[in-house]
Amino acid sequence: MIIAIDGPAGSGKSSVAKMVARRLCFQHIDTGAMYRAVAWKGQRLGIDLGDADRVAELAENLAIELIPGAEGQKILVDGQEVTSQLKSEAVGMGAALVASQSRVREILVAKQREIGKNGGVVMDGRDIGTVVFPDADKKFYLDADPRERGRRRYEELKLSHPEVDLESIIQQVRERDFEDKNREVSPLRQAADAIRVDTTHLGIEGVVEEIMREVQAQS
Numbered sequence: 001m002i003i004a005i006d007g008p009a010g011s012g013k014s015s016v017a018k019m020v021a022r023r024l025c026f027q028h029i030d031t032g033a034m035y036r037a038v039a040w041k042g043q044r045l046g047i048d049l050g051d052a053d054r055v056a057e058l059a060e061n062l063a064i065e066l067i068p069g070a071e072g073q074k075i076l077v078d079g080q081e082v083t084s085q086l087k088s089e090a091v092g093m094g095a096a097l098v099a100s101q102s103r104v105r106e107i108l109v110a111k112q113r114e115i116g117k118n119g120g121v122v123m124d125g126r127d128i129g130t131v132v133f134p135d136a137d138k139k140f141y142l143d144a145d146p147r148e149r150g151r152r153r154y155e156e157l158k159l160s161h162p163e164v165d166l167e168s169i170i171q172q173v174r175e176r177d178f179e180d181k182n183r184e185v186s187p188l189r190q191a192a193d194a195i196r197v198d199t200t201h202l203g204i205e206g207v208v209e210e211i212m213r214e215v216q217a218q219s
């Protein structure tokens with residue numbers, strides 16, 4: 001069984017996907033981390049992330065390992081553990097840029113299909129139900145009001161960056177939405193057969209329960 005969970009930044013999809021995967025003893029694949037891994041490595045090597053040819057070459061040769069563990073998924077890039085480094089805003093901005101390039105998407109989508117081909121996965125991202133696995137057994141599209149998504153991001157960021165400002169984070173969330181929904185290749189959109197879950201007023205547990213109900217109803 002393949003479960004696809006898509007949605008914008010801050011909709012809660014990664015946390016939800018992780019918990020659903022744990023309940024089902026499935027593997028959780030956070031595809032955003034793969035775009036972030038390409039951006040992180042490019043930044044490390046001083047590659048211009050706007051140079052689509054060089055970025056595609058980098059993505060082609062990059063070893064990205066997603067290792068499930070009790071404290072969540074660990075990400076190794078060319079053998080180096082980079083899990084926390086991938087979460088930075090600078091890497092997120094770079095990831096949005098590389099995610100707009102069609103060759104990088106082709107390369108990462110092929111890797112994602114390979115990882116998920118035997119099923120037993122909960123994969124989250126922006127295009128899982130529309131492009132990566134259009135025949136996924138269950139598709140969910142998580143969404144929430146941009147202000148609430150900004151507030152969640154703010155709560156997370158202020159632990160490590162006490163100087164952050166809520167209104168500017170909300171503004172960044174709106175800008176990221178615009179980029180993800182308006183890019184030419186694989187823009188973020190809800191698959192026609194995806195179940196939409198509005199997480200604005202629902203805690204993570206509530207969303208997980210709703211998804212588990214749908215998954216169990218099918219099996």
Ligand code: DC
Binds near residue numbers: 032033
């Ligand atoms: O979910 P995230 O913030 O880790 O994603 C990082 C960037 O990668 C974001 O700009 C959206 C993009 N992305 C994508 O285009 N397709 C995916 N399947 C996952 C992420």
